[in-house]
Amino acid sequence: MFSGLRDDVRNAGRYLGQTMRLMVGLPDYETYVSHMRRTHPDRDVMSYEQFFQERQAARYSGSAGRCC
Template sequence: MFSGLRHDVRNAGRYLGQTIRLMVGLPDYETYVSHMRKIHPDRDVMSYEEFFQERQAARYRASTGKCC
């Protein structure tokens, strides 16, 4: 009876965490790894540190539309 509820709560927590990370601009490494293994199995997966640095660089490199 409660196993379905436990699964639902776990999924809700996962989605809430992902949403919060996206709202504050933190990249989601688990989603990246899943995507790479599923869609690009021939490519190497970056370490968390490499992924974080690349996402930070991409975020701050995109300065179109800013005046400063």
């Protein structure tokens, strides 16, 4: 009976965490990885450290950092 509720709470927590990270400008590595695997399967996925450095550079350099 409560397993569905537990899943709902877990999903809500996941979305809340993602929203909070986006509000303060922290990059979401899991979203990046799923995007790369789905949209650019021929490209290598950056490590978390590479991804974080690239996102910080894109955020503070004033240039757009989107791939598509």
